[in-house]
Amino acid sequence: xxxxxxxxxxxxxxxxxxxxxxSCGLVASPDVESCPRCHARMQxxxxxxxQRVLAWLLAGLILYVPANIYPMLRTTQMFKEQDxxxxxxxxxxxxxxxYAIGAIIFIASVLIPVGKFIVIAYLALLLSxxxxxxxxxxxxxxxxxEFIGRWSMIDVFVVAILVALVQFDVLASIKPGLAAACxxxxxxxxxxxxxxxxxxxxxxxxxxxxxx
Amino acid sequence: MxxxxxxIACPHCDVVYRLSAARMxxxxxxxxxxxxxxxxxxxxIARVVGLALTSTILMGxxxxxxxxxxxxxxxxxxxxxxxxxxxxATGIMMPLAFAVLIFIIVVPVARSLLLIYALAPxxxxxxxxxxxxxxxRWAFVLKPWAMxxxxxxxxxxxxxKIGGMATVHTGTAFWAFVxxxxxxxFQDTFMCxxxxxxxxxxxxx
Ligand SMILES: [Zn+2]
Ligand SMILES: [Zn+2]
Numbered sequence: 001x002x003x004x005x006x007x008x009x010x011x012x013x014x015x016x017x018x019x020x021x022x023s024c025g026l027v028a029s030p031d032v033e034s035c036p037r038c039h040a041r042m043q044x045x046x047x048x049x050x051q052r053v054l055a056w057l058l059a060g061l062i063l064y065v066p067a068n069i070y071p072m073l074r075t076t077q078m079f080k081e082q083d084x085x086x087x088x089x090x091x092x093x094x095x096x097x098x099y100a101i102g103a104i105i106f107i108a109s110v111l112i113p114v115g116k117f118i119v120i121a122y123l124a125l126l127l128s129x130x131x132x133x134x135x136x137x138x139x140x141x142x143x144x145x146e147f148i149g150r151w152s153m154i155d156v157f158v159v160a161i162l163v164a165l166v167q168f169d170v171l172a173s174i175k176p177g178l179a180a181a182c183x184x185x186x187x188x189x190x191x192x193x194x195x196x197x198x199x200x201x202x203x204x205x206x207x208x209x210x211x212x
Numbered sequence: 213m214x215x216x217x218x219x220i221a222c223p224h225c226d227v228v229y230r231l232s233a234a235r236m237x238x239x240x241x242x243x244x245x246x247x248x249x250x251x252x253x254x255x256x257i258a259r260v261v262g263l264a265l266t267s268t269i270l271m272g273x274x275x276x277x278x279x280x281x282x283x284x285x286x287x288x289x290x291x292x293x294x295x296x297x298x299x300x301a302t303g304i305m306m307p308l309a310f311a312v313l314i315f316i317i318v319v320p321v322a323r324s325l326l327l328i329y330a331l332a333p334x335x336x337x338x339x340x341x342x343x344x345x346x347x348x349r350w351a352f353v354l355k356p357w358a359m360x361x362x363x364x365x366x367x368x369x370x371x372x373k374i375g376g377m378a379t380v381h382t383g384t385a386f387w388a389f390v391x392x393x394x395x396x397x398f399q400d401t402f403m404c405x406x407x408x409x410x411x412x413x414x415x416x417x
Contacts, residue, residue, distance in 0.1 A: 010244055011227065011228055012221075012226040013228050018221075018228070020221030020223070020226055020228070023223075023352065023353075023405075024349070024409040025221055025222075025223060025249070025405060025409070026219075026220065026221075026409070027215060027220065027228055029215065037345065037409055037412075037413050038346075038349045039345045039349065093373075098372060098373075101369050101373065136245070139224065139245050139246075143224075146356075150357075150359060150362060151362055151365075153359055154362055154369065155366075156308070156312070156366075157316075157359075157363045157367070157370075158366045158369045158373070160296050160297070160312050161280075161366060162370050162373065163296075164291040164296040165289060165370070165374060165380075166289075166374065167289055172284070176308065180308055184308055184311050195356070199223075200225060202225070203245070
């Protein structure tokens with residue numbers, strides 16, 4: 001149909017008996033395995049999407065535990081060693097009245113990852129059976145998770161920069177802690193989890209709650 | 213194998229649209245989910261290639277020029293982006309160094325080179341390079357893994373954290389990096405999937 005049409009006569013590639021390329025948007029007959037225009041693999045719906053979403057999510061969740069227990073930074077100042085975890089670092093910043101920076105780290109390292117775990121798990125579990133939720137809302141949730149997820153990496157970069165800059169032998173030095181590696185991996189895994197999700201599943205369930 | 217090159221499907225909700233030639237050059241959103249099907253920018257290819265060249269050059273400056281200088285009493289240090297990456301490169305932190313290297317240098321450079329390789333022949337009137345399709349596809353796939361702008365926010369946070377114990381001066385590479393982030397953001401506004409893929413597919417020279 002033409003784009004100037006109305007919402008009620010929208011037709012999906014699958015309903016038209018076709019398969020769409022999610023990489024370039026080309027619509028082809030279902031026997032096409034790789035896209036003639038961009039060579040991507042063509043699948044009407046990604047195989048085992050929900051299972052892969054949950055597998056990556058679990059990996060990310062498991063790594064988020066040591067990311068919070070072990071230190072992100074080990075600061076040596078005048079022969080004194082001090083370890084700081086993610087939450088410990090935020091508390092120190094608040095103590096020093098660095099509220100804006102404290103808020104940025106708290107949002108990037110705690111709120112966003114935890115929010116992501118909840119939203120992805122919710123979407124994956126909801127879409128594995130019939131439901132009556134408004135697809136527009138679910139779509140916004142998924143888009144938000146895909147857009148915001150990568151910003152969790154901020155604290156890893158902060159650690160990298162501090163480690164590179166603060167190297168004054170006995171006066172002060174900063175070393176990265178185990179949590180930095182765990183946290184970086186956790187972010188990577190949850191990004192893969194969000195990417196494994198096939199957003200077309202959100203729209204497959206009709207307003208009556210029965211999958212087509 | 214049948215396909216219709218005047219039709220495109222929304223990658224988010226699978227709705228199919230037939231785009232008229234007029235629609236291809238304006239901004240179009242999916243009627244159901246709001247996904248931007250076309251960005252409607254003229255000269256998208258020339259700009260994407262030009263900006264990719266610019267960001268490759270800027271990355272060269274970023275790598276080899278000093279990034280930040282630090283003074284704390286009698287002590288002074290300066291760090292380039294290479295130092296930031298190598299700061300992690302010991303023992304168990306090796307994978308982390310590797311990850312930082314990939315997110316802030318390798319992926320952004322790779323994306324620029326892939327875009328130039330795939331799209332430059334369209335500008336010079338040559339036939340598509342072999343593997344142009346896969347190159348352009350990978351440039352899109354790598355998009356979320358290029359984290360230059362996130363690194364920049366990390367730099368800002370780190371500067372405030374250090375502020376108390378030392379004075380920090382920004383080096384040439386710092387400003388080149390800021391410019392790089394601006395160039396990349398600007399480039400994204402021209403990365404219209406429909407325009408780029410149609411141009412590549414219809415290049416018959
Ligand atoms: Zn394709
Ligand atoms: Zn859509």
